[in-house]
Amino acid sequence: MHIAPAFSCLEILDAVYYGLMARDDTNALQDIFVMSKGHGCMAQYAILEDLGILTPGDLEEYCTPDGMLGGHPDFGVPGIAASTGSLGHGLSISLGMAYAEKIAGTNRRVFAVIGDGEMQEGSIWEAIMLTPNLDVRNLVCFLDLNDFQGLGRTSELHPHFYPVAQKLEAFGWQTAEVNGHDTEAIHECVRAHSNTGPLFVVARTVKGKGVDFMENVPIWHYRSPNPEEYRYAMDNLSEVTE
């Protein structure tokens, strides 16, 4: 169960779903969200349930043979725009969607979230280089920059990954850097975006945010808590939200 990866990007998704995505007259979401780092999908499931797109029962049946929600998002599940889970696919898919909306002349935007480990995939850089060339401006890519990946710290494994924003600018993106746990700041930086190019938001985050023993501890990338850890984590989270 990928809990820490979900907590890392929860406020980013919160900001996208509750502030940035356009809605139609019936309040239905018009814009598109792609969870490229699919293993963080629990964050998305929780929001989709809150929005009434998934039911509490769906969450109860998470990862069970009776349910429809798995450890990665599947296209076909309500609210899920693309099947992800294999890293490095979501940005190209998002580019395709944004391009389709562009040539159809709609105002729809596509929001994607990628991980810093995920950004090591060559396919991410193919999409990064192509997007500005196609003059796709309706794409916003959030980088969940928690400085951790599967086997450790990104800054130790890939020090030359930093600085990130300059690399994107060199390829023709607009960029912004923001505290990825501050929803207001995320709203502001995306709204301030001039729409003259695609936007890449470097969101600094803490992996496992909100549960002290999970924060920045690599094993929580994938570990499931035992009952005691679970109780402690829930107490910890209620303190944070109060």
Add this chain to the structure above:
Amino acid sequence: MRNRFAETVYRLGQEDPRICVIVADISPAGSIEKFRTEFPDRFINTGVAEQVMIGMAAGMAQRGLRPFAYTIATFALYRPFEMVRNDLAYQSLPVTVVGIGGGVVYSTLGGTHHAQEDIAVASAIPGMTVISPCDPLEVEYATEYCATQSQGPVYLRLGKAGEPVLTEDAVEPFEVGKARYIRRGRDICIMSYGMTMKQAMDVGGELEKQGHSVSILCVHTLKPLDTAKIAEALGDHDHVVIIEETSPHGGLGGLVKQVAFDEKADCEIHAFSLKDEFIHVYGSHQALLAAHGLSTDAILEKIHARIGKD
């Protein structure tokens, strides 16, 4: 399996300085940590980047090294497929592509993590050897083979961790390229490999209880396939049952039927595999196998329908 793999690579790496391990942000854990600390130059984590993992393994092998490239099976084989084909196989390089989680082992993670057509995909590449050990003992033998052979690339398909030992009392020894009997009977021959060997043993045990004499043939090497041994087994038994955790296209079932046709075998063949379908089911590995029709009960029921229950 992954622990035994790590132990074996560590042991062999102490003696052979050509052995290297390249991973893509996924680790077999266990003894690989020792390997990494003792031989830091020979351990590389490329990050979440499988194409460079295979590509650089090729270059290292061209300069005389013996790399093992390790990650989740889907990402080891599918993402860098063309690197596996062109860089490794076309150049006949002794690189082992190690896929952890062959089949539907990652049973809660969905289709992106299911290596359900890996046997067919790897086997389709000219010059590729495909080995799927069924227990830790076979993992050790297979890893030793991979570390010492010079013929070309190997796809080594592993399960996960904690598999039981199944071949301790095998009546024939392990040799890459040779199918071997684990147990020898007369009426029914069950052929399997990899994780479903457990299913094969269970099904065999039940059939024995019902009075049948059952052979278990372990076909750990899918390519090159031991067609002579398979032909012999087809001739020696009235019924041949194939149980495998892979797509029905390009798996052992179809290959055995080809041999049967060529040999004009007159036994009955019952092939069980994963469905040719992406199933959207999440749960235990057993639950996934059941959803694909590979539970012991479902297999027995189908066999009973064909051979009768006495």
